Amino acid sequence: MWQQYFTPNNLSDALQLMEQHRDRARIIAGGTDLVLDLSNGRLPPVESLVDISQIPELKKISVNGSKLSIGSGVTLTEIIQSDLIRQKAPLLVEAAREIAGPQIRNMATIGGNVVNASPAADMVPPLLVLESEVMVTKPSQMMRQVPMARFLQGNRKVDLEVSEVVTGFTFTVPDPPTLFYFRKVKPRRSMAITMINIAIFLKVEDKRIKDIRIAMGAVAPTAVRLHTMESELVGLPVEKAVEPARYFGTDQDIAPISDFRASRQYRLRVARNLLREAVTELLSNFKS
Amino acid sequence: MLLDFYVNQKHVTLEIKANEMLVDILRDQVGLTGTKIGCREGECGACTVWLDGKPVNSCLIPAAKVQGRKVITIEGLGDYENPHAIQEQIAKFGGSQCGYCTPGFVMSAAALLRDHPDATHEEIIEGLSGNLCRCTGYVRIIAAVESLANPSVSIPLPDEV
Numbered sequence: 540m541w542q543q544y545f546t547p548n549n550l551s552d553a554l555q556l557m558e559q560h561r562d563r564a565r566i567i568a569g570g571t572d573l574v575l576d577l578s579n580g581r582l583p584p585v586e587s588l589v590d591i592s593q594i595p596e597l598k599k600i601s602v603n604g605s606k607l608s609i610g611s612g613v614t615l616t617e618i619i620q621s622d623l624i625r626q627k628a629p630l631l632v633e634a635a636r637e638i639a640g641p642q643i644r645n646m647a648t649i650g651g652n653v654v655n656a657s658p659a660a661d662m663v664p665p666l667l668v669l670e671s672e673v674m675v676t677k678p679s680q681m682m683r684q685v686p687m688a689r690f691l692q693g694n695r696k697v698d699l700e701v702s703e704v705v706t707g708f709t710f711t712v713p714d715p716p717t718l719f720y721f722r723k724v725k726p727r728r729s730m731a732i733t734m735i736n737i738a739i740f741l742k743v744e745d746k747r748i749k750d751i752r753i754a755m756g757a758v759a760p761t762a763v764r765l766h767t768m769e770s771e772l773v774g775l776p777v778e779k780a781v782e783p784a785r786y787f788g789t790d791q792d793i794a795p796i797s798d799f800r801a802s803r804q805y806r807l808r809v810a811r812n813l814l815r816e817a818v819t820e821l822l823s824n825f826k827s
Numbered sequence: 828m829l830l831d832f833y834v835n836q837k838h839v840t841l842e843i844k845a846n847e848m849l850v851d852i853l854r855d856q857v858g859l860t861g862t863k864i865g866c867r868e869g870e871c872g873a874c875t876v877w878l879d880g881k882p883v884n885s886c887l888i889p890a891a892k893v894q895g896r897k898v899i900t901i902e903g904l905g906d907y908e909n910p911h912a913i914q915e916q917i918a919k920f921g922g923s924q925c926g927y928c929t930p931g932f933v934m935s936a937a938a939l940l941r942d943h944p945d946a947t948h949e950e951i952i953e954g955l956s957g958n959l960c961r962c963t964g965y966v967r968i969i970a971a972v973e974s975l976a977n978p979s980v981s982i983p984l985p986d987e988v
Binding site: 540541542543544546567570571574575588590592616639640641642643645646728729730 | 845848868872881882883884891935938953954
């Protein structure tokens, strides 16, 4: 457990505290994962926690030109209630809704969901298909931006140095004809951790798939883009895209393990079926 | 460390350890034992209180996190003499058996109806999804809450069954 707890109310104070305490400190936001991990010893003990959940700079949701930015301290409830996010990137709202229950969503943040680096994190596949960049800051340095796919380095591992803070996420607002899909396979409706989740970004033009981005979670050490399947599907006429045989490529993009939530075989089968069902549903509007 | 915050609209100053949880200081230091400890891992909702008006699991919140903030516990919503409407309905509908989960349910339900006075059946189920009850099977809790959102709800009351 920790002996000191700081509640800075601006980012520069938080950064200074991290610079001062370095690996003896950790950032805490909502704390819904971190508190448990520190209490049960799954994370090594730290001397200090630096709480960034009340820093106004990290709680902004804003559009700047073609970019939508979401501060790392925005809670899942705030995402669900944001008209801006619902209009511009509704799959983030759908993903946030699927996480835990109201009490957790009132505390848990989008930044925490990503930095916690669980392969099953539900905000991650949507951010991957939006090709979001992660904004990272450390004391006395310029902010750096890392593409989401590179930020995720492995199970419980992200590209974040001691004393660095994730300040938010930014992505290009998709044009209106873009279709989105999010679905989470889970053993019950609430308070359940993902067995597999999927996010899709799809553009159709003249009854052909013009652009498709697919990401899945809980099927590899990090959530992954399904590049093989994306290139298999892009350019196809709507009728051909829904043929079941096309979806065997799913196996090449993912590497699920067996754990207490689901077996490898189950995940492989569900991943393939889930993707086919999702694409079929999205394309059903375009069939002649 | 010194913690300054508001409990049920009263200003409270306490000497706490940095790693104590909100539920423990509410129960042991402030003396408000209506907030219950169930799982201590954010699954059961028995420890639900409001933080700045929003229901949260007080077992997952370091007490130091609430510095300067406003906490409302079940004692702030109602008591035996002056029960909250939801407490009355849960009693009337037989939505409380052993009673351990009830304060948490009341906190969740009261926030839900405050934000959505005409919540649908589905919205009530979703709004209460962070609370577990092992006695009632939920039907009577949900009906009690629904009776406030939709007065025509029909379920036999305990003394009619």
